[in-house]
Amino acid sequence: MQALKxxxxxxxxxxLLLFQAVLxxxxxxxxxxxxxxxxxxxLTMTINWRCDQSLSADRxxxxxxxxxRFVPGSSCLVQAFAAQALLVRHGYWPxxxxxxxxxxxxxxxxxxxxxxxxxxxxxxxxxxxxxxxxKLGS
Numbered sequence: 001m002q003a004l005k006x007x008x009x010x011x012x013x014x015x016l017l018l019f020q021a022v023l024x025x026x027x028x029x030x031x032x033x034x035x036x037x038x039x040x041x042x043l044t045m046t047i048n049w050r051c052d053q054s055l056s057a058d059r060x061x062x063x064x065x066x067x068x069r070f071v072p073g074s075s076c077l078v079q080a081f082a083a084q085a086l087l088v089r090h091g092y093w094p095x096x097x098x099x100x101x102x103x104x105x106x107x108x109x110x111x112x113x114x115x116x117x118x119x120x121x122x123x124x125x126x127x128x129x130x131x132x133x134x135k136l137g138s
Contacts, residue, residue, distance in 0.1 A: 014063070017055065017086070021067035024082040025074050032077065041096070041136050044085035060086045061121045076123050080112035083122045084136075092116050095137050099130030 010018065024044070031040045064083045068074040080096050087094040094116040101109050111130045113123025120127060
């Protein structure tokens with residue numbers, strides 16, 4: 001109920017942005033289960049989102065992080081793809097990076113983050129432990 005109250009108190013523009021973030025994350029999550037990374041990147045970059053005016057990158061990232069709470073299985077990769085797609089729609093040139101690392105048990109792990117204008121916008125909390133393996137630009 002609190003989440004609904006907070007949602008209703010958002011501006012019309014923020015509600016639309018949050019809706020777009022949730023929709024993007026669901027579509028990306030489904031696409032990642034069925035398609036290759038390159039195909040998902042192409043699809044996310046061709047979605048014709050409604051974009052009346054440019055928004056700040058921080059505002060877009062906040063919407064993606066908020067949406068992640070409502071999308072089951074919204075991994076760092078799903079969030080990174082959604083952030084990248086929305087950032088591109090608002091005139092930014094983000095770079096999605098996928099990195100790998102070995103843990104103390106010699107098991108591989110992966111992490112995704114988005115960099116835009118030399119700033120890590122999403123995924124920064126763990127990226128220091130990972131070596132960049134693949135960079136996907138818009």
